[in-house]
Amino acid sequence: MKIWGMILGGFPRSRYARYALRDRERGVTPFAEDVEAIDRASAQIIGAQLAAGFPVVVDGMIDWHDIFRPFVDAWRNTTVDGLLRYFDNNFFYRIPVFTGEPDPREYVLPRRILRFKEIADPASLKAVLPGPVSFAYMSKNNSGLSNEELAEKIAYILRDEARKAIDSGASLIQIDEPFLADIDATRDHARLAAELVDKIVEGVEDKSIVSIYFNIPESSVFEELLNTRAKYIMIDVVDAPIRAESLVKNIGFGDHTPVLGAIDSRRIIDDKPSFVENFLKAIESSVDEVVVTTSTWLDLIPFRYALRKVYVLGRIVEELAGRNGYDLYSIWR
Amino acid sequence: MAGYEVPRKFPTTVVGSYPKIPPAMDLIKKRRSGDLTEEEFRKLIKEPISEAVKDQIEAGIDIISDGEQSREDMVVYFAERVQGYRPGDWVRIFDNVYFRKPIIVGELRWIREMIVEDWIYATSISMGRPVKGIITGPYTMMEWSFDLKYGDRRELIIELAKIIRKEIDELVARGARYIQVDEPALSTRPWREEAELLKEALDVIFKGLDAKRIVHICYGRLEKIIPYILDYPVDQFDLELKNSNFRLLPYLKEYGYDKELGYGVVDVHSLQIETVEEIKGYIDMLMKMDFIAPEKVYVDPDCGLKRLPRSVAKAKMKNLAEAAKLARREW
Numbered sequence: 001m002k003i004w005g006m007i008l009g010g011f012p013r014s015r016y017a018r019y020a021l022r023d024r025e026r027g028v029t030p031f032a033e034d035v036e037a038i039d040r041a042s043a044q045i046i047g048a049q050l051a052a053g054f055p056v057v058v059d060g061m062i063d064w065h066d067i068f069r070p071f072v073d074a075w076r077n078t079t080v081d082g083l084l085r086y087f088d089n090n091f092f093y094r095i096p097v098f099t100g101e102p103d104p105r106e107y108v109l110p111r112r113i114l115r116f117k118e119i120a121d122p123a124s125l126k127a128v129l130p131g132p133v134s135f136a137y138m139s140k141n142n143s144g145l146s147n148e149e150l151a152e153k154i155a156y157i158l159r160d161e162a163r164k165a166i167d168s169g170a171s172l173i174q175i176d177e178p179f180l181a182d183i184d185a186t187r188d189h190a191r192l193a194a195e196l197v198d199k200i201v202e203g204v205e206d207k208s209i210v211s212i213y214f215n216i217p218e219s220s221v222f223e224e225l226l227n228t229r230a231k232y233i234m235i236d237v238v239d240a241p242i243r244a245e246s247l248v249k250n251i252g253f254g255d256h257t258p259v260l261g262a263i264d265s266r267r268i269i270d271d272k273p274s275f276v277e278n279f280l281k282a283i284e285s286s287v288d289e290v291v292v293t294t295s296t297w298l299d300l301i302p303f304r305y306a307l308r309k310v311y312v313l314g315r316i317v318e319e320l321a322g323r324n325g326y327d328l329y330s331i332w333r
Numbered sequence: 334m335a336g337y338e339v340p341r342k343f344p345t346t347v348v349g350s351y352p353k354i355p356p357a358m359d360l361i362k363k364r365r366s367g368d369l370t371e372e373e374f375r376k377l378i379k380e381p382i383s384e385a386v387k388d389q390i391e392a393g394i395d396i397i398s399d400g401e402q403s404r405e406d407m408v409v410y411f412a413e414r415v416q417g418y419r420p421g422d423w424v425r426i427f428d429n430v431y432f433r434k435p436i437i438v439g440e441l442r443w444i445r446e447m448i449v450e451d452w453i454y455a456t457s458i459s460m461g462r463p464v465k466g467i468i469t470g471p472y473t474m475m476e477w478s479f480d481l482k483y484g485d486r487r488e489l490i491i492e493l494a495k496i497i498r499k500e501i502d503e504l505v506a507r508g509a510r511y512i513q514v515d516e517p518a519l520s521t522r523p524w525r526e527e528a529e530l531l532k533e534a535l536d537v538i539f540k541g542l543d544a545k546r547i548v549h550i551c552y553g554r555l556e557k558i559i560p561y562i563l564d565y566p567v568d569q570f571d572l573e574l575k576n577s578n579f580r581l582l583p584y585l586k587e588y589g590y591d592k593e594l595g596y597g598v599v600d601v602h603s604l605q606i607e608t609v610e611e612i613k614g615y616i617d618m619l620m621k622m623d624f625i626a627p628e629k630v631y632v633d634p635d636c637g638l639k640r641l642p643r644s645v646a647k648a649k650m651k652n653l654a655e656a657a658k659l660a661r662r663e664w
Contacts, residue, residue, distance in 0.1 A: 012425065021429045065428045082602055083427050085552055088521035090434075090477050092427040183523070183557065268436070268479045301479075302422030302434070 002289040003280070004055055004329035005317035008211060008234065008261060009128050009176065009297035010067075011060035012306050017041035021063065038063050043119050048307050050123055052314025055332040056172055057123045059116040066093035067130045067176060067297075068138070075157065076103040081140055087178060087214040089266070089300055096139040101153055109161050113168035124171035124332040129158050129200070131177030131210070133193040138179060148192060155196035162200050166207065171332050173201060174209040174234075178296075180225060181215035181236070190217070190224035197228045205229045212236065213261055213296040216243040219251060226254040234259035237279055238266075238295035248282050258283055261295035263313045268305040273316045280320060289329075292317050336461030337395075342627035342664065343616065343657040344395045345650075346595065348549055348571060349467040349513065350407075350637030351388070351400030352646050357381040361405045378403050379454055386455050388647045389462075393654030396463050396511055399448075399455035401637065406432050407469045407515060408477045410447075415496055417441035421479060436479045441492045443499040452504055463511055466504040468497055470516040470548070471534040472527075477518060487530060494534035505544050513547040513571065514538060517636075519562075520553025528561030539566045547571050547595065551636045556584045563588060571595025573635035576602065579618065586624040594625055597635035598656075599649045604641070606648045612656035620664050627664045632657045 013021065020037030023029040045060035064070050066086065072078045077100035083092035109127045117125050136151035143150055162173045177193050179185055193210070201208035210225065211234035217225070225233070233256040237244035248258075262276040276292055283290060294313065298306035321328035357378060364374040385400025404410035412418040412435030419438050423431040448468060455464045471493035475486065483489040501512050519531055539546045548565065550558070551573035559581070562570070574581055574597045585594070598615045599607050616632065619625065632653055638646040 012423075013429075015423075018423070018429060018431070025429060085521060090432075090518070091425060094427070183554070269481055269484070299425060302424055304422060 001284050001287065001326050002329050003317060003321050003326040004291055005052065005313050006054055006056050006126070006259070006291055006293045007049055007058050007298065007310060007313070008213070008265070008294045009058060009061065009174070010064060010299045011045045011058075011062055011297075012299045012301065012303045013062045014041045014044065014303045017062050039115070042116060046116065046119050048310045050120070052310050053318065053330045054314065055123055055330050056126045057120050058126050058128065059112060059120075061128065067128075068093060068096045068135060070108045071130065071135075071157075072096045074104060074106050074108050076100075076105055077143065078102055084138075087182070089214075091300060093138075096135065098139055098141050098143040098145075098150060100143050101145065102150075102157060104157050104160070107161055107164050109165040109170070110168040113165050113170045117169040122331065125169065126172040126174055127162070127165035127170040128174045128176065129161060131175045131179070131193060132158060132196045132200070133189055134177050134179035137189070151192060151196055155199050159200045159202065162204065162208075166204055172207050172209060173204060174211055175200060175230070176211050176213075178213050180221055181212045181217045183215075185217065185221050187220045187224045190221040191227070194225050194228040197230050201230050206231045208232065209234055209259060211259065211261075214239060216240045216247055219247065222247060222251055226251075226256065230256070232257045232259050232291065234261055234291075234293060236261040236295040238262060238264045241275070245279070245282060248279060252283070252286060257289045257291065258287060259291040259293055261293050263292070263294045263309055263316070265294040265296045265298050265309065266300050268301050268308075270308070270312050271316065273319050276316055277320055277324070280324070280326075284324075337463075339395045339463065340657075340661060342661045343630055343632050345393065345654045345657045346396035346465065346631050346633045347389060347394055347398050347650065348595075348597075348634055348637045349398045349401050349465065349515070350404070350639035351385040351398070351402070352639055352641055352643040354381040354384045354400070354402060354643065357402045361403070374403075375450055378451070382451060382455055383458055386458050388643070389650060390460060392647055392650035393658075394462075394650055396465055396631070397455070397459055398465050398467055399451040401467070401639070403451055408474060409433055409435055411469055411474060412478060414445065414447045415441055416444045417482065418478070434477065434479060437482045437489070439482055441496060443496040446503050447500055449500070449503050449507060452509060453507060456508070464509070465511040465513050465547075466501065466509040467513045467515065468500060470514040470531070471497055471538070472531045473516050473518040476521075487533070490530055490534045491537060494537035498538045501538065501542065505542065510544050511547065512542065512544045513549055515549045517549075517551050520550050520555050520558055523554040523557035525561050528558055532562070532565055535565055535567065545569065549595065549636075551597070552576065555581050559584055559590075560588055563590065563592075567592065569593035569595055569631065571597070571631070571633065573597040575600045575607070575615065576635050579615065582619065582622055586622055590624060593629040593631060595631045595633050598632055599634045599653055601634050601636045601638050601641060604645055606645060607652060609652045609655045609659065612653055613659050616656060616660040616664075620660075627660070632660075
């Protein structure tokens with residue numbers, strides 16, 4: 001079995017990145033200085049992942065206030081409202097408000113990929129997008145469209161984002177649908193998500209990941225999502241490990257390559273190899289490739305611990321590959 | 334409480350926190366940096382407490398708080414005063430705003446009074462009004478801290494509960510009659526196992542306590558958690574209702590809710606000041622649902638008022654108190 005490690009998503013901000021963004025908000029530094037500060041901090045984050053031996057890295061998205069905001073800011077007929085708790089975290093996102101059909105003024109990802117791909121070399125960059133179902137259902141929809149219609153409109157914009165990101169040099173497109181793990185998520189939501197993900201990744205299915213975190217989805221939701229053509233499916237196996245194990249053993253990942261969110265991104269204690277190994281053993285006979293990743297984005301823990309988690313993930317993947325004779329994969333094809 | 338009689342119907346109260354009144358934030362920073370000793374801090378923080386108390390009295394609130402002027406944050410404040418914690422690094426709450434999520438590194442132990450002095454001072458200037466003793470609950474302390482010591486959530490929450498009980502005992506010994514435990518984290522994980530975990534901790538906190546026992550819960554899937562908490566050993570649930578458009582009320586009725594209700598009727602995240610008529614309308618709506626008596630309804634804001642400008646917070650309290658007065662005549 002081939003195994004590799006990867007960080008799922010965004011990073012917390014280093015002290016200097018916090019200061020740079022604070023100064024930007026106060027308007028006390030020229031824009032170029034802020035960008036430089038963010039680039040330095042992102043380079044630090046990318047470097048940590050390279051050192052851990054990951055074939056695909058993220059830039060950390062440290063200038064994103066939440067997963068929706070850069071897209072809301074880049075589109076017409078969208079704005080933000082007050083704060084709402086982001087799932088079960090002590091973290092709040094600004095509620096996107098759709099006042100009409102979203103219409104991109106600019107694209108978010110291509111610039112980022114072009115900006116960071118040289119820093120990421122010899123690894124390759126992953127582009128991360130919010131899922132259209134999470135986006136639509138976690139927003140205020142004053143657009144006059146139904147939530148399904150809105151999600152579809154969002155998906156068309158995200159499809160363009162994905163294509164432009166790939167054209168700019170991204171190796172993987174990740175679409176985050178945490179809403180599907182919510183207790184209110186239904187099979188219909190999953191069906192819609194699968195349909196829309198397929199639209200977004202059309203033509204690049206083998207370079208695409210759907211990720212679900214903060215909880216284990218209901219079986220019916222997960223089964224429906226397995227209909228997507230995206231190659232990789234990520235689940236968070238940390239938050240509810242017993243239910244996760246049951247899902248992995250009883251339903252599995254179908255034809256998809258599993259991405260196991262087995263490194264706890266919400267706690268700072270070092271993860272144990274045995275926990276990850278337990279999940280690997282449960283799937284090793286049915287898959288020829290597995291990705292081990294963090295249970296969610298790392299931005300819910302302090303910066304120093306996020307860097308530590310990168311190291312821990314790299315070490316565990318290497319250790320388990322050696323111990324079990326897995327083929328450790330560290331260079332993107 | 335001599336000199337002040339809390340109305341029998343629709344008493345008004347607050348959830349606790351109030352906008353920081355200068356120089357409260359400066360004092361907190363100076364205490365942390367060592368420019369002020371705890372003793373000096375306690376002396377100087379009395380001025381903001383006194384202003385917060387004054388605002389509540391002028392607004393017509395019956396059961397007041399000290400405004401939590403000493404507390405930078407509902408978790409960090411206690412973590413700084415309980416043995417076994419160490420200060421954490423910055424974790425983002427929203428945008429570019431952070432809190433220092435504390436870390437549990439040793440066995441937790443109560444070592445000194447944490448909120449008693451502020452409560453005593455607020456009581457001394459409350460003109461007879463009762464002052465709530467308000468403390469962050471064990472579930473929220475656990476969820477909003479990093480744990481490097483226990484690794485077992487049940488063991489950890491019970492240890493936290495023992496510490497909270499000790500502090501509450503100190504308050505009750507000084508005469509506190511209203512004890513509120515804040516549990517905003519509970520509604521974020523609205524599952525039976527989580528509710529049962531907190532119930533065990535509340536048994537430690539409230540068993541045999543000679544005071545009104547209140548738990549405040551807000552912002553989340555309250556309707557999903559309600560069925561699991563109805564048998565909690567408390568006299569009152571204080572709930573956020575306005576922000577969620579009172580969608581919880583039919584559930585309360587359906588589940589045969591029979592405890593007192595802290596009825597959140599003003600939105601603490603909105604600068605718009607609810608009118609007396611609006612708030613009175615919310616009280617009427619509750620009464621017309623006919624599942625709770627006016628004597629069991631405590632009218633208050635959804636949550637702490639700390640994020641509002643002081644003038645807005647005071648205006649909201651004033652209208653709330655006026656509306657309760659009108660409701661008393663009618664119900």
